Amino acid sequence: QVQLVVSGGGLVQAGGSLRLSCAASGRTFSGSAMGWFRQAPGKEREFVASINWSGGSIYNADVRGRFTISRDNAKNTVYLQMNSLKPEDTAVYYCAARTGRNTSSRIAEYDYWGQGTQVTVST
DSSP, rough: OOEEEOOOEEEEEEEEEEEEEEESSSSOOOTEEEEEEOOOOOSOOOEEEEEOTSEEEOOTTTTTTTEEEEETTTTEEEEEEEEEGGGGGOOOEEEEEEESSOOOOGGGGGGGGGOOOEEEEOO
């Protein structure tokens, strides 16, 4: 059974940093793309970042330059380093994995989802 376990959320002041981790079990995702999404209260889930099997990545324009997605295939884990956080980054953050190798910003193209973790950025 595939599981994606997310950790690292919390409360941080504006301008601060957090690192989210997503540890996969049940199968290896070293040949697959993985991604991060977020959902703010009253809003639809939106794409944050995606990383392909070889480390190439794409980002939502709102986070580009502040967030960095990375992966450690030996640990079957993907990370999201979030710097210069803003109150508008407040959301529940989700990790996702797809069987495909290439990055994607589309929710429907992800096959596995982790539980969300709350990130709250205060002013």
